[in-house]
Every structure is written in C-alpha cells, then in structure tokens.
C-alpha cells in the first residue's frame with residue numbers, strides 16, 4: 001500500500017492487479033452486457049423509443065465522436081456509482097490522498113473503436129479505469145508518463161489503473177475484434193478549490209443533465 005502511494009506520488013499513476021475480485025467483476029461484466037442489450041432493445045422497438053431518454057438509458061456515442069469511439073455509454077449507472085463510493089477508502093489508501101467521489105462511467109467498446117489521445121476534465125482528477133471483461137483479446141490502454149514515454153497497460157478483468165486523468169494523456173489503439181467492457185470511477189482531491197463532489201449532481205446515480 002505504501003509502495004503504491006509512493007509510486008503514485010512520483011509517477012502520477014499506479015497499476016493494481018485484481019483490484020476487484022473475480023466473482024464481483026464477472027457480475028459487473030454480465031450486468032454491462034445486459035444493460036447494453038436493453039439499450040439496443042429500447043432503441044430498436046417502437047414502444048422502447050417512445051420512452052427512450054439517452055441521459056437515463058445510456059447512448060451509443062455521448063462523446064459525439066470526440067474520442068474516436070462509437071462505444072455504448074452509461075453515465076452514473078447506480079451499480080458503478082456504488083463501486084465508486086465503496087472503493088473510496090481503497091483509492092485513498094493507494095494514492096495517499098483525501099478524496100471525494102465525482103462520477104462513474106460504464107463503457108462497452110465495439111469492434112473498430114479507438115480512444116484518441118486526450119486528458120480528462122476536472123471531475124476526473126483521479127481516474128480509475130477498471131477492466132470488466134472482453135470477448136476476445138486483451139486490449140491495452142496507453143499512458144504518456146511524466147517523462148514523455150508511452151506506457152502500455154494491458155489489463156485483465158478486475159485490474160485497475162489509477163492515474164491523474166487531467167495530467168497524463170491516455171489513449172487506446174483500434175479494437176480489432178469483438179467487444180471490451182470497462183468502467184471508470186472518478187475522484188477529486190478533498191478541499192481543493194475546484195472540488196466537483198458528485199460532479200455537481202443532486203444525487204449519485206442521476207445523469208449529469210436532468
């Protein structure tokens with residue numbers, strides 16, 4: 001734990017294998033597939049479309065292509081929000097920082113998706129990206145470290161990468177085959193002036209725009 005804190009302080013990121021134990025990660029992975037199927041159903045049926053609201057039900061590209069992705073997106077899903085809240089102490093222990101939760105995101109990438117090199121917005125000051133599962137092969141995420149070098153992080157289900165999202169550029173190459181499910185849980189440092197507790201929302205689990 002102390003080593004993780006030291007590494008994070010020096011490098012601005014730290015890799016944690018098996019951060020979420022196998023039964024739980026499999027549960028969340030299966031859940032992400034079902035949510036994706038529900039979204040597909042809702043947006044392809046007349047009755048579903050009549051009641052569809054992308055902010056609550058998820059959407060196919062809430063980044064409007066900014067990240068080079070057509071991935072399926074769920075902002076603030078109650079399950080991933082719970083993971084974010086319950087992981088707070090662990091993430092504080094691994095970073096040595098006092099934190100507040102901001103928001104979570106669930107994303108299912110599809111074949112052909114990429115993630116262009118970018119840094120995150122303020123609410124993602126401390127980002128934790130966790131691999132839930134995939135259909136075919138490991139699909140690494142890349143970081144540019146403080147020395148300007150590219151770091152490849154291959155993740156298995158349950159592995160987490162904690163990184164300074166607003167500081168370190170990160171990206172993915174094209175997903176060649178199948179799908180890949182990932183969740184992101186985000187935190188801000190406590191008592192910081194741009195503290196985005198709950199990402200400014202009135203409650204955990206609700207969309208950013210309601």
Ligand SMILES: [Fe+2]
Nearest residue numbers: 118119120170
């Ligand atoms: Fe990002």
